[in-house]
Amino acid sequence: MAKTVRNSRTAVGNNEVGLAWKLISPTAIIVFSLVVFPAFFSIWVSFHDVGLHNLNNVFKAPFVGWQNYQQVINDYAFKFQSLENLGATVTSIIYAFSATTLAILLGLVASLLLNTTFKGRGLARAIFLFPYVAPIVSIAFVWRWILDPRTSGVLNDILLRLNLIEAPQAYLATRGLSLLIVILLDAWRYFPFAMLMILARLQAVDRTLYEAAKVDGAGAVQQFFAITLPELRFVIGSTYLLRLMWTFNKFDDIFLYTGGGFGTKTLPVLTYEFSFRLYDFGRGAATAMILLTILAVFMSVYVMTVMRKVDN
Amino acid sequence: MNKNNSLLSQIARQLTWKRFLFSMTMIFFLTSILFPFYWMVSSSFKTKAEIGGREPVYVPASFNLEAYKELLDPNHPSYQAFGNNILNTIKVSVPTALITVIMAVLGSYAIARLRFRGKELLLNSILIVYLFPGVLLIIPLFAMLSQIGSVLGFTVQDNLGVLMFTYLAQTLPVALYMLTNYFRTIPDEIEQAALIDGCTRIQVIWKVTLPLAVPALISVGIYTFMIAWNEFLYAMVFLNNRFLFTMPIKINTIFNDPTPRPNVVMAASTIMTIPIMILFLAMEKYLTEGLAAGGVKG
Numbered sequence: 332m333a334k335t336v337r338n339s340r341t342a343v344g345n346n347e348v349g350l351a352w353k354l355i356s357p358t359a360i361i362v363f364s365l366v367v368f369p370a371f372f373s374i375w376v377s378f379h380d381v382g383l384h385n386l387n388n389v390f391k392a393p394f395v396g397w398q399n400y401q402q403v404i405n406d407y408a409f410k411f412q413s414l415e416n417l418g419a420t421v422t423s424i425i426y427a428f429s430a431t432t433l434a435i436l437l438g439l440v441a442s443l444l445l446n447t448t449f450k451g452r453g454l455a456r457a458i459f460l461f462p463y464v465a466p467i468v469s470i471a472f473v474w475r476w477i478l479d480p481r482t483s484g485v486l487n488d489i490l491l492r493l494n495l496i497e498a499p500q501a502y503l504a505t506r507g508l509s510l511l512i513v514i515l516l517d518a519w520r521y522f523p524f525a526m527l528m529i530l531a532r533l534q535a536v537d538r539t540l541y542e543a544a545k546v547d548g549a550g551a552v553q554q555f556f557a558i559t560l561p562e563l564r565f566v567i568g569s570t571y572l573l574r575l576m577w578t579f580n581k582f583d584d585i586f587l588y589t590g591g592g593f594g595t596k597t598l599p600v601l602t603y604e605f606s607f608r609l610y611d612f613g614r615g616a617a618t619a620m621i622l623l624t625i626l627a628v629f630m631s632v633y634v635m636t637v638m639r640k641v642d643n
Numbered sequence: 644m645n646k647n648n649s650l651l652s653q654i655a656r657q658l659t660w661k662r663f664l665f666s667m668t669m670i671f672f673l674t675s676i677l678f679p680f681y682w683m684v685s686s687s688f689k690t691k692a693e694i695g696g697r698e699p700v701y702v703p704a705s706f707n708l709e710a711y712k713e714l715l716d717p718n719h720p721s722y723q724a725f726g727n728n729i730l731n732t733i734k735v736s737v738p739t740a741l742i743t744v745i746m747a748v749l750g751s752y753a754i755a756r757l758r759f760r761g762k763e764l765l766l767n768s769i770l771i772v773y774l775f776p777g778v779l780l781i782i783p784l785f786a787m788l789s790q791i792g793s794v795l796g797f798t799v800q801d802n803l804g805v806l807m808f809t810y811l812a813q814t815l816p817v818a819l820y821m822l823t824n825y826f827r828t829i830p831d832e833i834e835q836a837a838l839i840d841g842c843t844r845i846q847v848i849w850k851v852t853l854p855l856a857v858p859a860l861i862s863v864g865i866y867t868f869m870i871a872w873n874e875f876l877y878a879m880v881f882l883n884n885r886f887l888f889t890m891p892i893k894i895n896t897i898f899n900d901p902t903p904r905p906n907v908v909m910a911a912s913t914i915m916t917i918p919i920m921i922l923f924l925a926m927e928k929y930l931t932e933g934l935a936a937g938g939v940k941g
Binding site: 347348350351352354355357358359361362365366367368369370372373376381386387388389390440441444447455456457458459460461462464465466467468469470472473474475476477479482483484485488519527551576577579580582583586587599602603606607612615616619622623626630633 | 665668679699747758759774776787789809816890894912915924
């Protein structure tokens with residue numbers, strides 16, 4: 332059937348290939364010049380001494396070999412030194428894995444909540460999406476105001492009244508605590524994405540499975556572990572990987588919450604600092620390349636598991 | 644009294660541990676989601692005294708517009724000309740959305756329907772690009788555009804046109820990805836019938852496929868609009884002149900002002916957030932599907 336349709340299509344339009352290229356060329360040119368070329372160009376930049384002084388004549392920048400990479404790797408902000416000073420790589424990995432795990436767990440709970448029938452379910456779903464839809468700049472500054480280190484900060488006020496803390500805390504300016512808070516805020520902001528993915532899958536689960544389990548006398552908890560979780564395995568895995576990669580790449584959130592200070596400097600923030608604070612674009616590009624190398628590991632896992640499964 | 648009693652007993656009868664757990668979790672989610680939004684809007688109406696006191700004020704005494712006046716009223720002593728920033732954001736995000744949708748429709752139609760060599764390679768590279776970090780691209784883009792700018796004689800910094808152009812790098816891959824998926828769900832048979840009736844491909848696209856794809860076009864348009872509206876990193880790098888700042892950069896500047904004025908920051912954030920939330924609530928049906936399809940990277 333598919334074959335006959337294809338044949339008839341070739342018969343109808345012989346100049347389809349020409350048309351295809353005409354349709355796709357404006358997009359292809361922009362994607363190539365703004366994304367594909369820059370991606371390769373940044374490899375080149377990472378091996379050259381590029382700064383503000385020679386930005387207008389970038390192709391004549393002197394070749395410096397691995398020097399940028401050596402500088403990055405030996406930078407105190409990059410390498411692991413102690414548990415108090417994790418360095419950007421370890422911080423990035425901790426941040427990406429824990430924020431993703433938490434977001435997925437919250438998303439799972441939220442989707443189970445919304446998969447039941449109750450009045451106002453549509454509204455609840457819309458509200459649950461708010462953190463993900465609202466602009467990050469607004470979100471970040473509201474949280475910074477809620478977490479204000481003075482007694483006028485509302486979280487400090489509540490926790491002081493409940494006697495849970497004795498003195499106001501600087502949530503976003505304390506080593507260790509800041510990283511934890513940033514992870515929690517990230518989970519808060521990104522769980523709705525996981526929720527939507529899982530909810531879509533939940534609604535496709537065959538209802539008769541549950542009825543059969545009920546007949547066999549399985550309780551709600553047993554049903555969850557025997558039916559729901561196995562059905563969700565794939566969607567949870569693929570969402571996890573996708574979110575992991577996006578979180579690993581994230582710049583805005585951490586930059587806006589802490590500016591990368593107090594033990595929250597991740598690789599994207601470090602890349603930004605080298606490039607646009609020190610104006611050492613070579614070193615920035617080298618950092619980005621290291622980031623990309625780690626990302627490539629996650630990506631290949633994603634391609635090998637998720638994309639392959641989708642093809643099947 | 645009697646009525647009250649029966650109500651209580653009714654509640655007690657219906658209160659199983661399952662319901663209890665459900666309500667508790669629901670309350671936890673709703674408060675933790677809604678409180679920050681309440682705090683943003685309510686703080687924007689607080690007076691200087693209410694915002695700068697030793698203890699937080701939970702409900703402002705009145706709808707005080709001091710913060711909004713500082714942003715929008717030219718007669719205010721520290722007038723921020725926020726209207727300019729709103730306008731700049733619109734100037735960047737509306738064309739980004741329009742150009743992205745037009746180019747993505749053409750490109751994704753070709754990918755979804757027509758057969759040509761290099762198609763799979765193109766599609767896969769778009770998918771991979773989708774996973775690239777923004778910080779990786781901004782260095783070469785900045786260097787590349789400076790180089791081109793010095794040859795062609797335009798400035799890279801403080802040029803809203805250039806900024807919009809770089810946004811295409813972020814929006815086009817997403818839009819292509821979403822629209823290709825959508826076009827694949829429209830049955831090929833409808834188009835085949837029109838082709839056999841003697842329509843040309845372009846006529847088919849214009850008269851048959853596009854009308855069917857309107858929901859997808861709306862959602863892709865809104866997504867790309869939102870990406871440009873919210874964008875922070877590229878705007879921060881490419882804009883130095885405060886009259887050209889988009890809203891996110893301006894809000895960041897007000898926040899980092901030596902005299903902290905949280906009420907003004909919250910007012911500006913409210914102005915920036917409300918259009919997005921209205922768009923989202925009005926178009927929720929279309930948008931939710933797109934979100935699940937990976938519409939917004941983030």
